[in-house]
Amino acid sequence: MIRLVVDPLTRVEGHGRVELQLRDGKLVDVTVRLLEAPRLFEALVVGRRCDEVPDLISRICAICSATHKVTALQAIENAMAVKIPPLAAAYRELLLLGGHIQSHALHLFCLILPDLYGTPDIIELLRQKVPLAQAGLDLKAFGNRIQKIAGGRVIHPVNPVFGGIAYQPGHDELEKLAKELLCWQRDWPDFSARLLQLDNYPEASPVIGTAVATGLQDEFALTGDCLWYGNDNVIAASDYAQLFAERPRPDTHAKDATGKAGPFLTGALARDRLATGRNISRNALADHHGIHGNNLAQVKEVGWALHRVGQLLETLLRASRSEPLRTDLAQMQGGIGTAAMEAPRGLLLHHYVIDEWGTIVAADIVTPTALNQRVIAAQIMADLTDEKDHARLREVAERIVRAYDPCISCAVHLVTVENPSSLSDYQ
């Protein structure tokens, strides 16, 4: 028996490890471990006032900080039946789209592109003056500029607040953004075509897992009240716990989705598969490279995000400066609220139980990477059953994990805290 260990996984967010077991030279078992250190966010939010929680929760993960913050707010607002003003909703969506573009650009250009050129990192590509590398960074910068303007800060944005947003960005800033967007919309078809031509992906078998996503109403959006999975099954987002049935597992620090409909696949490729018939057309190319098609689906999605940013900017530029930004609540209320969001790397759910003084008594967070945990291991097994070469086994296993665009910081912060009495002395 031989054990090959890839630790740490590089060019992925967070600390993870893959273990490959070989018997008589043949791959017989794969374990994916998500090994982030404990930060105990769950203990931290219970007993706090709910309007403070989104600021803390965004610190779970930087790449998805905007998504975490907005999802937390949405869940808490749902719990108290607070409806935020349309202008606030539009700015929050703009912020999320900026985050989407930033995150996809980071993944495609900083983490994946080096594999396509066979270099250890984008720094080397920049030294060699590979044009796609700098262009990709420029796209990432554009996503960040959207986040900066809509959110006030690129990482851990400050504009989204309980009930809406804190301030309306300047008109001139939006105009500058709109101008820059025109250039991106003009250049994107050619730019993305050059990226899609690079198809230096390992040989892959069909993608494993039941695709699941939210936001698939008539028009595709980043958030929604329902979850779609498999062949057109739909359930209410608030029933997520039945679908996923997450349980702790001893060998990894993230919970495991044991639901019967699984194992689940979430992310750009899952969205692409489920989007048939919605206004985001399918990316047929994404079917050719197995799970590496997730990268191609992300390319496609950047185009959609640019388009959607354009629509929003048009509305926002016309909005009056005196429209309300925030719904005030005379008094805190109790309630139970869930919000489902498509984070760049897949489905994210926040769920809170709040008492009548506005204090959090229970919290549950389901993250995309924890959902994908099972299929990642299964996919490595399927793609590499016939591979004998050790170096190649390590390399391709790492590339498969990378293709899911995992975010391990997020994945290990998701355990339900349902027994507040056992935690009350931590506050």
Place this chain on the structure above:
Amino acid sequence: MKFVPPIKLAWLRFTSCSGCQLTLLNNEDSLAELAHVVELHNFPLLSSACGNAEALDVALVEGSLTSPGEVERLLAIRRKSRLLVAVGACALTGGVNAMVKGERHKAMVSIYGKAGAEWDTFPPQPIHHFVKVDGQIPGCPPEPHELLQAIAAILHGGWPSHQVMPVCMECRINENRCLLEEDCAPCLGPITQAGCDALCPGLGVPCEGCRGVVPEANRDELYRLFITAGLSEQEIRHRLERFGAAL
């Protein structure tokens, strides 16, 4: 101490959200230039090259320490680095990680089940509790240019100078509306180290104190102001706790 470029650089991450290293990568316009003056030796998020250099010029350290294994890694890197720089609130004070108080063991078990009981961890500690720190960059996260400035200054044998003053002073300079006086908002500007150009109050959002407490901060006075503004004792404590400003 002068360096001849390229400098050998490593990024160490402990218990954190990765926001500080992403902040470095958010300098998209400067990475190409950076590529010519640094050589990456350990930066798992950015690079697959894990050079096993015997000596490093600069180690940038993000996150707080929560386990003996992390301490070992920190000591090993300190031994071979000429300069070690702590980046961000997690590394400087423990950051939001350090907010969890009380018996850690119990929290571990209630969150991670049985596996939590066997996990060898301790409450989040800042880097300077274990090793000598040559430079500090505050913020949660820091401003992107602060990281570039630090690397540039190191290349020239120095360290960026900064003024010791509270965020409030930057608000005065920028003629921002005072949120504490006018809105009775829980703004921590009076006791927080400046350097962000009063980013949040400038946008109408109260400062949460992410750059840490300024030396000689008058906490008693701020406490009195908050009580007068109508905040409860618990609200004040929770607010101050976020970035280690609680007494």
